[in-house]
Amino acid sequence: MPNTSRQTLLWAMLFAALAACAATINLGPGLMDLGLVRLTGTPDLRDIDALLMRFSLLPRLAMAPLCGIALGMAGALFQQVLRNPLASPSTLGVEAGAGLAIALAILFMPALLGWSRDLVSLTGAGFASGIVFFLSRKFAFRPLAVVLSGLIVGFYLSALSSTFILLNDYQLSGLFIWGSGSLSQQDWRPFWDLLPRIAICTLAAGLLVRPMTALQLDETARGLGLRIATIRAAALGLAVILTAFTVSAVGVIGFLGLAAPAIARAIGARTFRSRLVLAPLVGACLLTATDQSLQLLSKATGMFLPAGAVTAVLGAPVLFLLIRKLPAAPTSVMGETALTLARRPLLRVVVPVGILLLGLFLGATVIGRDGSGQWVLDTGEMLDRLLIWRLPRSVAAGTAGALLAIAGVILQRLLRNPMASPEVLGVNAGAGMGLLVVLLCAAAPGHLALTSGAAIGALSALGLLIFSIRKSALSGNRALMAGVALATFLFALLSVVTATGDPRALILLGWMAGSTYKADMTSAAVLVGAAVLTLPFLPLLARQLELLSVGSALARATGARVERIQLLALTLAGLLTAVASLGVGALSFIGLIAPQIARQAGLQRCLPQIIGAALIGATLMVAADFLGRTVYFPWQLPAGLLSALIGGPILMIVLLCKKRA
Numbered sequence: 001m002p003n004t005s006r007q008t009l010l011w012a013m014l015f016a017a018l019a020a021c022a023a024t025i026n027l028g029p030g031l032m033d034l035g036l037v038r039l040t041g042t043p044d045l046r047d048i049d050a051l052l053m054r055f056s057l058l059p060r061l062a063m064a065p066l067c068g069i070a071l072g073m074a075g076a077l078f079q080q081v082l083r084n085p086l087a088s089p090s091t092l093g094v095e096a097g098a099g100l101a102i103a104l105a106i107l108f109m110p111a112l113l114g115w116s117r118d119l120v121s122l123t124g125a126g127f128a129s130g131i132v133f134f135l136s137r138k139f140a141f142r143p144l145a146v147v148l149s150g151l152i153v154g155f156y157l158s159a160l161s162s163t164f165i166l167l168n169d170y171q172l173s174g175l176f177i178w179g180s181g182s183l184s185q186q187d188w189r190p191f192w193d194l195l196p197r198i199a200i201c202t203l204a205a206g207l208l209v210r211p212m213t214a215l216q217l218d219e220t221a222r223g224l225g226l227r228i229a230t231i232r233a234a235a236l237g238l239a240v241i242l243t244a245f246t247v248s249a250v251g252v253i254g255f256l257g258l259a260a261p262a263i264a265r266a267i268g269a270r271t272f273r274s275r276l277v278l279a280p281l282v283g284a285c286l287l288t289a290t291d292q293s294l295q296l297l298s299k300a301t302g303m304f305l306p307a308g309a310v311t312a313v314l315g316a317p318v319l320f321l322l323i324r325k326l327p328a329a330p331t332s333v334m335g336e337t338a339l340t341l342a343r344r345p346l347l348r349v350v351v352p353v354g355i356l357l358l359g360l361f362l363g364a365t366v367i368g369r370d371g372s373g374q375w376v377l378d379t380g381e382m383l384d385r386l387l388i389w390r391l392p393r394s395v396a397a398g399t400a401g402a403l404l405a406i407a408g409v410i411l412q413r414l415l416r417n418p419m420a421s422p423e424v425l426g427v428n429a430g431a432g433m434g435l436l437v438v439l440l441c442a443a444a445p446g447h448l449a450l451t452s453g454a455a456i457g458a459l460s461a462l463g464l465l466i467f468s469i470r471k472s473a474l475s476g477n478r479a480l481m482a483g484v485a486l487a488t489f490l491f492a493l494l495s496v497v498t499a500t501g502d503p504r505a506l507i508l509l510g511w512m513a514g515s516t517y518k519a520d521m522t523s524a525a526v527l528v529g530a531a532v533l534t535l536p537f538l539p540l541l542a543r544q545l546e547l548l549s550v551g552s553a554l555a556r557a558t559g560a561r562v563e564r565i566q567l568l569a570l571t572l573a574g575l576l577t578a579v580a581s582l583g584v585g586a587l588s589f590i591g592l593i594a595p596q597i598a599r600q601a602g603l604q605r606c607l608p609q610i611i612g613a614a615l616i617g618a619t620l621m622v623a624a625d626f627l628g629r630t631v632y633f634p635w636q637l638p639a640g641l642l643s644a645l646i647g648g649p650i651l652m653i654v655l656l657c658k659k660r661a
Contacts (some may be wrong), residue, residue: 091258
């Protein structure tokens with residue numbers, strides 16, 4: 001047996017042993033005490049332990065590997081079709097679509113859930129997938145275009161779901177747990193309902209192995225007479241169905257769809273056939289081990305933690321450690337993607353966006369609603385009294401949006417991938433961890449302490465990312481996979497900490513939603529100061545990033561100090577993210593959306609793109625802050641959440657209006 005095959009087998013056995021060990025420790029003593037007769041005989045309603053084991057714990061043990069198999073298989077299919085290691089039910093918006101459909105059904109048509117919960121989930125997942133493919137059809141369904149469209153759609157639908165939850169918290173409070181994945185069971189019916197569906201999908205996936213393998217060589221596949229579009233559509237449809245069934249049964253456990261195929265590839269599954277076998281096994285073992293460990297923790301502490309979030313906490317480090325085994329092929333975006341468009345003069349973009357920003361800023365300052373909810377134009381003495389509240393919020397929101405947009409351009413240029421952003425690469429999550437540490441360690445932390453903690457956390461996240469990909473020249477699959485693994489781990493850890501109910505940790509919930517409620521003149525001054533200090537360095541930085549866009553080797557040949565430039569650029573992106581995150585939180589996605597809108601508007605050179613993205617980011621955040629404090633008066637909606645709702649459709653429209661390259 002070759003060494004690679006042996007290592008793969010050893011890793012697979014290790015994952016299986018881990019899951020079996022966790023299940024044995026958790027359920028073994030109870031099974032031995034109860035005995036076979038009490039478990040299989042006629043149920044005795046007075047025997048609580050036997051009922052709990054028979055109708056809750058054992059069905060839960062069976063459900064975990066089944067859902068892990070489904071998500072691992074779905075992720076493997078997505079990644080094979082799109083030829084991108086970031087493709088998964090989460091990154092393509094499939095899970096977000098299913099979650100939104102469930103939320104809408106609870107609010108407006110609850111009878112549908114009783115009739116067919118699977119159909120509701122499948123409709124939402126199919127709707128999200130349809131939008132993704134509609135957006136990417138003008139770019140010939142190229143893998144990068146599909147994944148980028150999926151990220152946009154997923155962010156938008158997730159923000160829409162969060163908005164419905166905030167507006168209807170009593171009716172949708174259960175979605176908080178469902179959205180983090182819950183494997184709790186009351187009987188065997190969900191398992192027996194899901195098992196034949198997954199079995200049929202598994203057989204269908206087996207039939208697609210040979211044609212899917214042939215798709216790796218497009219010309220050869222065409223020569224063999226294969227219908228490439230039909231095969232891709234079948235595989236993507238199958239992956240969507242697997243995801244919808246799983247989300248309907250246990251909620252959102254999306255990290256497995258990304259991590260399981262990546263771990264399978266990292267431990268030696270080089271062919272699609274082997275990944276299709278190994279990825280479901282890894283997903284099953286990882287989810288089972290996590291769920292059994294959670295039950296042990298719950299018995300010891302009485303604390304409930306969501307399985308989906310904790311799966312990410314445990315699985316992300318495994319993926320992070322195995323990233324060095326992934327191929328480091330570069331994913332050049334600036335030169336080869338179908339998203340490259342004709343250049344446009346800077347003034348043709350900056351002038352209208354600047355006028356819009358100025359108009360929104362003035363409108364947000366003087367327009368509001370009175371005690372009866374009527375729209376009013378505040379002037380004179382009334383405006384003087386309200387200005388101390390409105391002006392800092394607008395300044396903080398706009399400046400934070402500009403800083404996040406600049407950080408997004410820096411990261412996308414540096415890593416040469418449009419999916420790179422502070423949110424995707426874990427920089428925002430690192431800032432959140434820094435905030436959490438300060439909140440837990442200091443009795444009454446001030447703004448300076450919070451800013452310092454966020455900065456240290458963001459820079460630490462960037463440092464860990466750089467260390468993990470130091471041999472891949474900050475490009476390629478490793479950089480993106482490491483960033484996603486780090487972001488997933490940190491955000492999941494934040495979710496786990498806030499789930500404990502600690503009042504100090506609950507302060508992070510407002511921050512994670514992107515709130516500007518507490519913005520004052522001090523916080524606005526800090527943000528403006530950071531922007532003013534950054535401006536003089538942007539022309540020089542843009543020139544250096546242009547040099548790096550041709551590749552590290554050519555940049556060195558021109559005398560550029562590549563490592564120093566990369567370190568300085570990443571440090572600046574981390575600092576900007578840390579400062580901005582205090583103003584708008586972690587869910588704005590401005591760092592992803594604004595650079596893309598600027599690029600689609602024709603600003604392809606680095607400095608024009610930075611200027612355009614900064615203005616676009618500021619405009620989106622000012623508009624989001626204004627709408628957040630007025631549309632649902634007297635209550636308020638987080639600006640970061642609304643910025644995703646506003647920016648997502650704008651970017652979709654821009655993509656649809658552009659001609660295919």
